[in-house]
Amino acid sequence: MATQRIIAIVISGGLLLLILELVRRKRLMERYALLWLFSTLLLLVLSLWSGLLNSLASALGVSYPPSALFAVAFGVVLVLLVHFSLAVSHLSDQNKVLAQRLGILQRQVQEQNENLAKLGHQVETQAEDSGADGRARDREQLTPTS
């Protein structure tokens, strides 16, 4: 067995196990794991089944089969990168919407707090006014009129 093949098997097998473990720990969502699983399975099959790799290499016109494996791996990496660019764009868009909503909400909460404070102040001064009037009236009643 050629050294490259062993390395290819170990790397793709290890990657497969790593992806499964990350999903198990809930660090990686199934949604994003599926493409990885598909890719690593493809690479694992190609590195285990040299006949398939050889016929793929001859179909692609590549004289050295391990190069065909690298070509496939490169293709897989390209697809994954596009997938992640899409995911990142989606996330930035959602992030923008969240920030906008949060900003507007903060403003609304602040306005409502100010309104509440104003209202509270009005109520207080009204209470004080009536309290002062009451005391003034009491004093008038207490002081004997001459």
Added chain:
Amino acid sequence: MNRYLAIVPAHNEADAISATVDEIHRFAPSFDVLVVDDGSTDDTTPRAESAGATVVRLPFNLGIGGAVQTGYLYAQEHDYEVAVQIDGDGQHDPRYIHDLLHRLQADSDLNMVTGSRFLEPDGEGHRSSAPRRMGIRIFAGLVSLITGRRVTDPTSGLRMTSRIGIELFARDYPHDYPEVEAILMMHAHRLNSCEIPVVMRPRTSGVSAISSTQPVYYMVKVLLAVFIGLFRANPVVEQGDAPINAEHAI
């Protein structure tokens, strides 16, 4: 305020939402109604509000898992004892809320009751298309095997949970197509669930969350989640535990 909450996830269900809210008010007056508007672009929110529901409007579409978990978070924060999920599209008949509640309260060991379309072999009503029934049967077999209990309708979204289920789902809930995994989560936390027979109606508006291109993704994703779930440890939720993981909101 009532002690029971009806969680109604709705995405562009303007045509059906007010009828759904009205029916819940009529047939289950002891339930408060919370509509989670999952980023609708139509009149779902104003119509739900004018029908008398409390509405939480999500700024963008989170998918059914995120929308329903919003409802469980609300239920947890407002100390509801029981929460029931009712789809906003009119498929779920709110008349069954009473039966679900009755079943849940009849057995104090029970934490979740699901309405199943397939519990009675010759049941009537809307039972989904043939290929979907096939998929449902596969999941039903798998879930029954794992839980050691007969489950006939693991994809049914008509389900009621007690307080401990609310706390569990508020902490951790699957993202896409959550129904099957939620049953297994209950099982993993050693909480009991059961089914009662229901008849569902064809949807009156909107489109299914599972469009024509997605069944393959649905099957693969849920099968992967079920398979991986077998290798997870079985944590038991206790009140006051830290969240199962911080990443659950990714």
